[in-house]
Amino acid sequence: MSQAQRTERLLNLLFVLMxxxxxxxxxxxxxxxxxxxASPSDDAFERMFERxxxxxxxxxxxxxxxxxxxxxxxxxxxxxRGDEYALPEVRFSAAELTVxxxxxxxxxxxxxxxxxxxxxxxxxxxxxxxxxxxAGVIARVTTPEPxxxxxxxxxxxxxxxxxxxxxxxxxxxxxxxxxxxxxLARRGHWYVVGQDRDREAARVFRLSRIVGDVAPDGKxxxxxxxxxxxxxxxxxxxxxxxxxxxxxxxxxxxxASLRRRAQDALAEDAPSQDAPAGAGPADPxxxxxxxxxxxxxxxxxxxxxxxxxxxxxxxxxxGLRDAVVRRLxxxxxxxxxxx
Amino acid sequence: MSASTPAAPSGTAGARLTRLLQLVPxxxxxxxxxxxxxxxxFDVTEEQLLADLDLLICSGPxxxxxxxxxxxxxxxxxxxxxxxxxxxxxxxxxxxxxxALLVGLRLLAQVPGGQDxxxxxxxxxxxxxxxxxxxxxxxxLDVSVERTLDPDVVAAMERAVAxxxxxxxxxxxxxxxxxxxxxxxxxxLLSLDGRPYLSGWCRRAEAMRTFRLDRVLAADVLQERASVxxxxxxxxxxxxALRPDGPTLTLDLAPGARWVADEYPVDSVVSLPGGGARVxxxxxxxxxxxxxLLRLGxxxxxxxxxxxxSAVAExxxxxxxxxxxxxxxxL
Numbered sequence: 001m002s003q004a005q006r007t008e009r010l011l012n013l014l015f016v017l018m019x020x021x022x023x024x025x026x027x028x029x030x031x032x033x034x035x036x037x038a039s040p041s042d043d044a045f046e047r048m049f050e051r052x053x054x055x056x057x058x059x060x061x062x063x064x065x066x067x068x069x070x071x072x073x074x075x076x077x078x079x080x081r082g083d084e085y086a087l088p089e090v091r092f093s094a095a096e097l098t099v100x101x102x103x104x105x106x107x108x109x110x111x112x113x114x115x116x117x118x119x120x121x122x123x124x125x126x127x128x129x130x131x132x133x134x135a136g137v138i139a140r141v142t143t144p145e146p147x148x149x150x151x152x153x154x155x156x157x158x159x160x161x162x163x164x165x166x167x168x169x170x171x172x173x174x175x176x177x178x179x180x181x182x183x184l185a186r187r188g189h190w191y192v193v194g195q196d197r198d199r200e201a202a203r204v205f206r207l208s209r210i211v212g213d214v215a216p217d218g219k220x221x222x223x224x225x226x227x228x229x230x231x232x233x234x235x236x237x238x239x240x241x242x243x244x245x246x247x248x249x250x251x252x253x254x255x256a257s258l259r260r261r262a263q264d265a266l267a268e269d270a271p272s273q274d275a276p277a278g279a280g281p282a283d284p285x286x287x288x289x290x291x292x293x294x295x296x297x298x299x300x301x302x303x304x305x306x307x308x309x310x311x312x313x314x315x316x317x318x319g320l321r322d323a324v325v326r327r328l329x330x331x332x333x334x335x336x337x338x339x
Numbered sequence: 340m341s342a343s344t345p346a347a348p349s350g351t352a353g354a355r356l357t358r359l360l361q362l363v364p365x366x367x368x369x370x371x372x373x374x375x376x377x378x379x380x381f382d383v384t385e386e387q388l389l390a391d392l393d394l395l396i397c398s399g400p401x402x403x404x405x406x407x408x409x410x411x412x413x414x415x416x417x418x419x420x421x422x423x424x425x426x427x428x429x430x431x432x433x434x435x436x437x438x439a440l441l442v443g444l445r446l447l448a449q450v451p452g453g454q455d456x457x458x459x460x461x462x463x464x465x466x467x468x469x470x471x472x473x474x475x476x477x478x479x480l481d482v483s484v485e486r487t488l489d490p491d492v493v494a495a496m497e498r499a500v501a502x503x504x505x506x507x508x509x510x511x512x513x514x515x516x517x518x519x520x521x522x523x524x525x526x527x528l529l530s531l532d533g534r535p536y537l538s539g540w541c542r543r544a545e546a547m548r549t550f551r552l553d554r555v556l557a558a559d560v561l562q563e564r565a566s567v568x569x570x571x572x573x574x575x576x577x578x579x580a581l582r583p584d585g586p587t588l589t590l591d592l593a594p595g596a597r598w599v600a601d602e603y604p605v606d607s608v609v610s611l612p613g614g615g616a617r618v619x620x621x622x623x624x625x626x627x628x629x630x631x632l633l634r635l636g637x638x639x640x641x642x643x644x645x646x647x648x649s650a651v652a653e654x655x656x657x658x659x660x661x662x663x664x665x666x667x668x669x670l
Contacts, residue, residue: 007355010352085431103447103462105443106439112438121429125368138529183479184483185483256511308630327633330636335632
């Protein structure tokens, strides 16, 4: 079947469903559309009709199924109500249109770009047209991770998913099952947060560590996002949870961002912190400073620290120091093999 | 396919129907509009537009008069919808469409140099009312803007951009891990994935540079006004957003390090047997690559150039020397 023929059938089906305020019986729908009337069996018609209904719904068309609404036998009927279908009239001022254009351009290079443009076209239908290149702040969001569209759609439809996930520092990906609540960008990285269906707890996954496809693993609307779910807190706790305190020696004039982190910690936490955080005085004899920095995960922070090479040395705690030494040895081995 | 699947790929029946449903109300509000303008607005060729109109003209819930959608062409080819049937208004916004605009607006209100917050709030309210239930889906998407920025730095940047004044930055660069002082002629404040940047002409590098605001340790707006040299390239916000323009490093990544290909602007990615990948990574600063390779540990191998591998080995040895043998014995 050609794309044009299917488009035409979907369009005519929509017209039939909108033709009356009363629900339309399936039998009447079958008579009204040539493709349906010509289908060789009841089964063939049913399958075609179900697929078409799903397609229309996936476009956002609100098809209502009114059970047992028709005749003495109580046959199901279907309809699309005009007031539910139609976008209400909206008016925007010139300044507001500029803002709308800038908001749409945020997604210009992302997977939501087509959706943003489609939204603009709908809003412009009976009014002014939004400028496509408004002057103003340049804000862009990119969604390079292939998992983004599927996860966002699943979170919006509340549809459980499964995917393979590679934890930081691990080589093999393991299958995970998730009821996604939201997809968020934080500090330039995308995360999905939701209920891990195997671990039965809230979990956060970084999209760039998802391997392969995100597959549906249940029906739409099969769970609710818990009312008290503090999605941002969950993500924050993973993205930068400060739980432990490290004592570092840092060569003078190096690791500016670690120094800043030490100062931030000092400013935020003083005076009631148990663990004193901040920068100690430089030792002029050695050319090294001692920093106290709060951090989350040993492995995650170690990955950060080895990047400073010989300019940063971990004094405490031993778990972090061991993680750094292990990583340095692995890098050394790999580099010696290559050189 | 189930509800709120991401927008149908263009070329499918669903994508085409979406366009047809937008086309009719658009034409209805603009009687006699030209084919060229309409095709441009919908980003299709005029042939495609005519095919779309043909398809619409023979459609309707029945075969009788008043049951068929009616479109006329005038002598100049202008399009007029005579009878739109039930398609007088566009279809309401989908979850995806509503959240794209609403999250975009939220971002505009938060980023440095952003829009007047009252206008953004008004547009947001209008949009939420129009989107109805679809607006609720916005809860499933968010981009959080860096909130730990120094407000003095942000204010200085906004002023420098607005007044076109040179700004003196104390900057903690990622590549050299050292502070530098730079005079920058500001071009624009950008926000990429919620991270704010200043783009401008760096007098020290004598080139356009993009600076992360969270790495700006201090910013002084100077009296001097200046403009970015006319022939300087603007910031490229595409995939090559911050692509360095240096020599190319070839790296073999273990499966666990494939994220490198997502994080950094690589020139090519070739999958290797076993799930790894060989990537070509442009580098402007060898120091930065050494840091990256140290961070990757054993999960990346330098294919070329060999000097980089030697530099990594050297730095790893220096770093390990700082840990006394007794400390690492337990590993």
